[in-house]
Amino acid sequence: MSSKKTDSEKTTIVIVGGGIGGLALLNALSTNINPEKQTVVLVDARPTHMHLISSLRLVVSDADDLLNKAVHPYGDHTFRNKLSGNGTFIHGSVNSVKFGDSGNGGELILDNGEIVAYDILVLATGSSWPRPLGFPTDSxxxxxxxxxxxxxxxxxxxxxxxxxxxxxxxxxxxxxxxxxxxxxxxxxxxxxxxxxxxxxxxxxxxxxxxxxxxxxxxxxxxxxxxxxxxxxxxxxxxxxxxxxxxxxxxxxxxxxxxxxNRPNTSYLPSDLLSSTGHVKILPTFQLPSYPNVFAFGDIIDWKEQKGAAKAAFFHTPKVAKNVMAYLDLAEAAGASSVDLMASKKSAKYTGCMxxxxxxxxxxxxxxxxxxxxxxxxxxxxxxxxxxxxxxxxxxxxxxxxxxx
Missing domain, CATH: 3.50.50.100 (FAD/NAD(P)-binding domain)
Incomplete structure (x- = not known):
């Protein structure tokens, strides 16, 4: 008898935010997950990836055809390697999060009423910007x-x-x-x-x-x-x-x-946030009260300047390693007993230059x-x-x- 899990039985990793950090994490996980045991869902408020590094030139003139080169739709092509055919994109803004007890999963409630269940949640919602970078989200x-x-x-x-x-x-x-x-x-x-x-x-x-x-x-x-x-x-x-x-x-x-910019965290309860609206995290990028929830990028409460390079090159490798470590430990010991801070498998963030x-x-x-x-x-x-x-x-x- 086959032991292969059905989609409904797979561990669901949900990444909220398809910016530079979110996509970097998605690509990192795409080579490491076990497609028979895990599946990944990407949720983004927009139907397209906005390359913010080029966005100021984009809104000033039509130089370099940036509207075509820098605004990419999400779709099947977003999920590669082991995620090919094993990933899902959902277009929607998160209104609120229902957290499970003791790392037992939870749900996202989107602005269209859709409910997205997760076993592991990664928040990479980035920043809210003033006009002219306040791009619409509907289409x-x-x-x-x-x-x-x-x-x-x-x-x-x-x-x-x-x-x-x-x-x-x-x-x-x-x-x-x-x-x-x-x-x-x-x-x-x-x-x-x-x-x-x-x-x-x-x-x-x-x-x-x-x-x-x-x-x-x-x-x-x-x-x-x-x-x-x-x-x-x-x-x-x-x-x-x-x-x-x-x-x-x-x-x-x-x-x-x-x-x-301002951290895009209005969907989270205030007790998880600092006075500036940033998400409180452990050095493993986990939320202190919810070991199966991670946050990184512009939204974290960490004494450093925010930027795409930090999210992509300094945060992402550690988040990816810790998500995989959490999966391994949870499978071996049960989610409620997972403590990445005490694990030799964890990668702890101490900041960067x-x-x-x-x-x-x-x-x-x-x-x-x-x-x-x-x-x-x-x-x-x-x-x-x-x-x-x-x-x-x-x-x-x-x-x-x-x-x-």
Whole structure:
């Protein structure tokens, strides 16, 4: 008699979030799971993978055909290796999570009312971004409409104010200057220097000089009242302009919120979250009260700057190893007794070096790596590593989809 499990009997691993981290984990598991015992479900709020690294160039112009190259649908091609024919994609947003007792599984409740059961749950829901990166979730056509609307908005604007001088505002300014070199662009930032104090002053000053060399005006230690809003559309810009907190008069006709990301964790109960909305985790990426639930990427409560490189290259290998270790231990001892923290099989996260690469259009940029004495790298290397192509060539290996 065959001992092969049916689909209903298989252990179900559910990954929520198909961003760079979620897909990296899916691909890692695809070579390690036992297809006779385990199956994987990917849940994402959008029907397509959005390559956020290239998204700012995408919403500014039609350069490099990014709408075709960087927006990939999910489908059978998403599941490869041992997951081929053994994986499922579900399009939907998670409204809430029902957690099982003692690691015995649970359920996701989606916005369409669908219920998705899991034995192991991995949360990789990433960040919520302000416009222009607040892409719709209902359909690809809605995403395309959003992109075309942002392009038209930037093209029509005569004077653009970016509210926030982190990497989002800086990289958007560079993309705008590539396409509209003579158009006034201003960045206003509350801090005394651009970015934040994770990075040394020398680097932050270098970044300012590089962006000002493109003709971008930088206002530091200042703000407008509207920057506290969740969104500022062109229609909300008063004809009289703005007076900043420091008394400076600004008259943009387009204000773009670029104050950065927020963890996408509104579907979780508050007791699992920090005061900033990040998910509390153990060094094994497990939730303290639920050993069969893992979280990684931008959403975790860990003292480090968030970024795609950390999720893909530093978090994912440990999460993948720990999911497989959990499966082995749960099968041997029962889920309720699994303690990866005490297991020699577990991979514990202790953090990684801080690093950032900030593009300034297609042919410029500056980066920082917190190794040795702290290394600042210049434009030619940033151009080679990121700015020129925005790593577009890597997307098909992540999504399994090759554009025509």
């Amino acid at each position: 690809r056509s809605a995403i395309e409409e959003h992109i075309l609307a942002r392009r038209a908005e930037f093209s029509k604007a005569k004077d653009i104010l970016l509210v926030g001088g982190g990497s989002l505002g800086l990289e958007l300014a560079g993309e705008l200057k590539d396409v509209f070199p003579s158009k006034p662009v201003t960045i206003i930032h509350r801090e005394p220097l651009l970015l934040n104090d994770t990075y040394p002053d020398k680097f932050r000053i270098t970044v300012q000089k590089k962006v000002e060399a493109r003709g971008v005006t930088v206002l530091l230690g200042d703000a407008i009242t509207a920057s506290d809003a969740s969104d500022v559309s062109a229609s909300q810009v008063p004809e009289s302009g703005f007076v900043t907190e420091q008394g400076k008069k600004l008259n943009p006709d387009l204000v773009v919120p670029t104050w950065g 801080e690093m950032i690469m900030i593009t300034n259009g297609k042919a410029r940029g500056v980066g920082y790596f917190n190794i040795l004495w702290g290394i600042i790298i210049g434009g030619w290397l940033i151009t080679l590593l990121k700015a020129k192509t925005l790593m577009i060539g890597r997307i098909p290996s992540q999504t399994g989809f090759t554009p025509k």
